[in-house]
Amino acid sequence: MLTPFERMIAKRYLWPGKGEAFIALVAGISVGVVMLSVAMLVLVMSVMGGFRSEMLDKFAGLNGHAVIQAYGGELDDWERVLADVQATDGVINASPLIEQPLMGAFNGRSNVIFVRGNTNEDIASMSDKVIMGDMASVVPGRGKVAIGVQLATNLGIRVGDTITIINPQGRATPFGTSIRQVGYEVGAIFEIGLYDFDETFVIMPMSDAQTLLLLGDKIGLIEVTVTDPDNVGDILGGIEEQLTGRAVIADWKTINSTLFEALEVERVAMFFVLSFMVLVASFNILSSLVMLVRAKTRDIAIMRTMGASRRSLLKIFVTTGTTIGSLGTVAGLILGFVLLYFRNPIVNGIAAVTGVEIWDPQVRFLTTLPVRVDPWEIAGIVALGIGLSFLATLYPALKASNTDPVQVLRYE
Template sequence: MILTPFEWTIAKRYMMPGRGEAFIALVAGISLVAVMLGVAALIIVMSVMNGFRAELLDKIVGLNGHAIVQAYGGRLDNWEEVLQDVRKTPGVVSASPLIEQPLLASFNGRVEAILVRGNTQADIAQLGKKMVAGNMSELKSGAGKVAIGARLAENIGARVGDTITVINPAGRSTPFGTVPRQVGYEVAALFEIGVFDYDQAFVVMPIADAQTLLLTGDSIGMIEVTTEDADRVGEILEPVKQKLAGRAVVSDWKTINASLFEALAVERVAMFVVLSIIVLVAVFNILSSLIMLVRAKTRDIAIMRTMGATRRSLLKIFVTTGFVVGALGTVAGLALGFTFLFFRQSIVHAIQFVTGIELWDPSIRFLSELPSRTDPAEVVTISLMALVLSFLATLYPALKAASTDPVQVLRYE
């Protein structure tokens, strides 16, 4: 829709009402601010929701892989053969043996429930990227050293170099009954994955040490699998499921964390719908301000019609006047949203400092920091939605102005 110089001049005049039209200008300003806040809210919330899902998926998958192959009964005896079959499956990037067992740990009289993980040296080296203290390379078979989560270290008061006691209730049988197995391990490193539940429970050691601690011999608990596409993990591992039917179960990240990710998906849709109402309210403000502007300019419209202005010209003038308000609000909303996301962590800390309320509790939110991941397609969708709604809101007032009969308006002038 290209405007002539005449149409653009009149449209600019109506975008900046005079002194006698201050109320109309106020309503138009409120409309612009409302569109800005609505677009900003949508950008912020959708980016945070996307970031939460992506960060949670990255951290969970980074530690547990895309899927787990676990034998019935918890012990995979012929795991070397199964491991080779899994690695040969098309679409599988890597597969490694894993031992995971809930036990207890004590230090200086403090006892905490832990999750012992026996990993290969390659997996331990990967975990080194999350290390916050110590040296992960010291974790070698037979060295008697472990790495523990940063939150677990805080809970029991342990530091690098301290010796913690890992307690295995399923100990050795004696004439006096079963004696829990207690083994001391030196803390060689502290790591922080970023998922609170993991950081407060995991104790990582070489897989051979875990087998010795748990008295499992050469068997392992499960096989960790990473595929080339996390969303297609079920399809990729279908041949493995069929081959291991009755011997082991294959659980992918979608199944293991189904309730969490389904809740996130439902909340994401609900938030989008609710926050879209803000934009809709802003659009009604644009409609109201344009209706008042048309009523205030009825005499001007009639004069322009008698001077040769077409209905099409009047339609374009008022559509432009209202649409520019929506467009400016959309651009301002994008700027506000991206600014908020860039400084999001500082803003959260500032609000916590002022209110004294902890807004982001890692024990509840799973992640240590407020995440954000902006999807360009969603940004475009939100912007187009705001612009289209703003355009539709201008049609009725513009049509009303274009249908003004100059004879009826000027009859008594």
């Protein structure tokens, strides 16, 4: 705690006098650099955290946190396996699933598609993703499907049109295998937010998918959602042993290992690089305090002769430097949150000025720039900014506290 005397002197040194404009300029630059570095850390870490979280949520919403995939694409006795998975501790939900790459065509146009056969419950849960049509119309036996918005754009399909799904694995005839071409009415158009999925996915009831793919009552996959995605391997370890030789379990880390590992490496590297900006700002604080100590050497000597202790001088200069760092950190947090709030207009504005598409959904997977503010990360950034500022004050503060008033005032 500061005494009234220490508080008064620290406040005075935060606003140098008229003849010390250069010291004030360096201190102002220090505040600005701390502000920008903290703002960039908040912006980059929140966007990258949002990217990872949004990607995980999108993938989990479509494939769960793990999928049980049968060898050969057909899982026998899947009802018993499903029951065992649902009874496993840590499993929130498990659903049967059919997924097969095929070809879709409309009005002379064609596109590679992924046909997904879902349960009625899973189809109904996608109602919030629908942008046109009604997901409630996609029910077994009605010959209706739901398609992604980019697929609809590529093929020029609207709700009510008929998309032809081509299955090369048809029925055997005396003249060879006939290719199956089945028309389905588009009952809904959805947008998941992942460009690749919106461009290829066709959702239909499971029974319709089994008929299209000639699977009988078999399925190919079971998607699993767990309570702790980071420990999905441990949660499903027992099930994996039971399915040895019949099926393999692939979790979200394995399926998208390259993407998520690259995100994690980039996230750590960006934090490390941007932290050097805070370090540079702390050196600015150090230099401004060193100049302040040299400019105030006579004042320091007089205060020492008047009874000010070395501890008091140490506290004064530590408080002055730490306050500069704290002001920059708080300003950086405000600036960072403002940039996060207006992130999409800023990106669109830069793209409009430069003519370069900064956020291309085909490259970034997501259609909008995501953000996720982690309170622990923010606390770490604040601690980094204030902590380095505090460390930068120690040398000039010790220099000031060790000032010998006899040597300074000998010729006064």
